[in-house]
Amino acid sequence: xxxxxxxxxxxxxxSNKHDYSTxxxxxxxxxxxxxxxxxxxxxxxxxxxxxxxxxxxxxxETSEYKFIIDETKLKSIYFRAPTFLRDNYQPExxxxxxxxxxxxxxxxxxxxxxxxxxxxxxxxxxxxAEIKPFQLKKAAEIGFEIPETIITNDSDINSKKFDYNNIxxxxxxxxxxxxxxxxxxxxxxxxxxxxxNNADLSKAPVILQxxxxxxxxxxxxxxxxxxxxxxxxxxxxxxxxxxxxxKYNVQYESIKLSSxxxxxxxxxxxxxxxxxxxxxxxxxxxxxxxxxxxxTGEWSWLLSHVDYPIDKTIAEVLIK
Amino acid sequence: MSEHILLKKVSxxxxxxxxxxxxxxYDELIGGWTIKKTNEYLVKSNDPKKPKPGTxxxxxxxxxxxxxx
Numbered sequence: 001x002x003x004x005x006x007x008x009x010x011x012x013x014x015s016n017k018h019d020y021s022t023x024x025x026x027x028x029x030x031x032x033x034x035x036x037x038x039x040x041x042x043x044x045x046x047x048x049x050x051x052x053x054x055x056x057x058x059x060x061e062t063s064e065y066k067f068i069i070d071e072t073k074l075k076s077i078y079f080r081a082p083t084f085l086r087d088n089y090q091p092e093x094x095x096x097x098x099x100x101x102x103x104x105x106x107x108x109x110x111x112x113x114x115x116x117x118x119x120x121x122x123x124x125x126x127x128x129a130e131i132k133p134f135q136l137k138k139a140a141e142i143g144f145e146i147p148e149t150i151i152t153n154d155s156d157i158n159s160k161k162f163d164y165n166n167i168x169x170x171x172x173x174x175x176x177x178x179x180x181x182x183x184x185x186x187x188x189x190x191x192x193x194x195x196x197n198n199a200d201l202s203k204a205p206v207i208l209q210x211x212x213x214x215x216x217x218x219x220x221x222x223x224x225x226x227x228x229x230x231x232x233x234x235x236x237x238x239x240x241x242x243x244x245x246x247k248y249n250v251q252y253e254s255i256k257l258s259s260x261x262x263x264x265x266x267x268x269x270x271x272x273x274x275x276x277x278x279x280x281x282x283x284x285x286x287x288x289x290x291x292x293x294x295x296t297g298e299w300s301w302l303l304s305h306v307d308y309p310i311d312k313t314i315a316e317v318l319i320k
Numbered sequence: 321m322s323e324h325i326l327l328k329k330v331s332x333x334x335x336x337x338x339x340x341x342x343x344x345x346y347d348e349l350i351g352g353w354t355i356k357k358t359n360e361y362l363v364k365s366n367d368p369k370k371p372k373p374g375t376x377x378x379x380x381x382x383x384x385x386x387x388x389x
Contacts, residue, residue, distance in 0.1 A: 013351065015351075017346055018338045018371075020353070020362075020363050020371050020373060021373060022351070022352075023351075023353055023361065023363040024361065024363050024364075025350060026350060026351040026352045027361050027363065027364055030350060032343070036351065037351070038351030038352075046373035062348060064348050064349060065348070065349065169325065169326075171326055175326055176343070177327075177330060177332070179330070179332055182333060182334055183332065183333060183334075183335050184330035184331065184332045184333040185330065185331055185332075185333070186326050186329050186330055186331070187331060189329050191325070195325065196325070198322075199322070199324070199325040200322055200324065200325075201324070201325065203324050204324055204326065206325065206326060212365070220365075245331075290343075296375070299370075300363075300373040301373040303373070304373075
């Protein structure tokens with residue numbers, strides 16, 4: 001007969017073992033004496049898991065404890081797991097590895113049966129909110145300034161009402177490529193009209209946008225109605241290219257947005273059904289422009305740069 | 321046929337292999353890494369070897385929810 005302790009958590013965290021941002025949240029949850037449980041996707045194989053989708057309840061057992069996820073006791077779920085999946089099928093993986101990837105991913109999605117608790121964020125809402133053109137439309141409806149945008153596979157730039165010498169080129173979705181022994185990623189780029197005119201876009205559509213140059217990037221982390229904004233500069237000036245290329249050389253400074261802009265950020269989350277979001281804005285020509293929202297945006301790197309209690313705030317809203 | 325413009329703009333990097341932080345252990349019950357010697361929470365310690373958080377999860381440019389995983 002097993003004598004393991006049984007946990008009935010009020011907060012469930014779906015993460016992975018090396019996601020250190022989650023450690024910041026569990027640290028705060030401990031301080032608040034919360035009953036929480038962190039389940040790591042990379043440790044699922046070491047657990048016994050039984051999900052009853054109707055009650056709904058998730059029964060689990062590890063070598064150290066048992067747990068029951070019961071909606072009558074559960075308040076919230078902090079979901080730090082992928083929503084989009086792009087590489088379940090990879091020929092170099094053994095069949096059992098391919099199977100494990102797709103089926104565990106589906107198991108994580110199945111946690112959606114806990115409908116009546118607060119989610120950070122619901123996977124279906126993250127899925128929709130990750131669609132860049134959809135974000136732009138919703139942000140415009142709220143009253144954000146939006147850079148002129150077109151999604152196209154037609155390189156004839158002169159046929160479009162796009163009167164800019166330089167153009168912002170973005171991928172419509174994250175570009176992640178396997179290139180021999182390396183991986184490839186595409187940042188946002190500034191290109192010329194000729195670059196677009198001479199390109200063959202027929203194989204894959206792209207996003208073309210109005211250039212906002214010079215600009216200052218603003219990252220706004222929103223947790224329900226709490227707003228934490230920072231400006232991102234290098235040597236005191238904005239960065240005209242994708243700031244992530246310079247991420248080891250930039251300075252972050254906490255800034256206070258106007259109450260109108262804060263309200264718009266909170267409203268956008270509500271409109272997208274999100275409780276958490278990291279919004280990228282650009283300050284250009286005395287106006288703040290909406291660039292994008294990351295429903296699963298990272299935040300823990302900011303903790304060492306600005307005095308924002310983001311981790312503590314996440315813990316507070318999870319147990320509220 | 322010329323290469324797609326996005327392919328011309330690809331930045332390449334070596335995929336980092338995830339390693340357990342040195343001298344630390346993952347505590348299942350508290351849901352976090354602690355330093356074996358002091359029992360401190362790694363992310364809240366002043367240990368110079370603690371992992372530096374990135375702008376992406378695990379600082380991998382696959383998107384902020386490990387979309388490529």
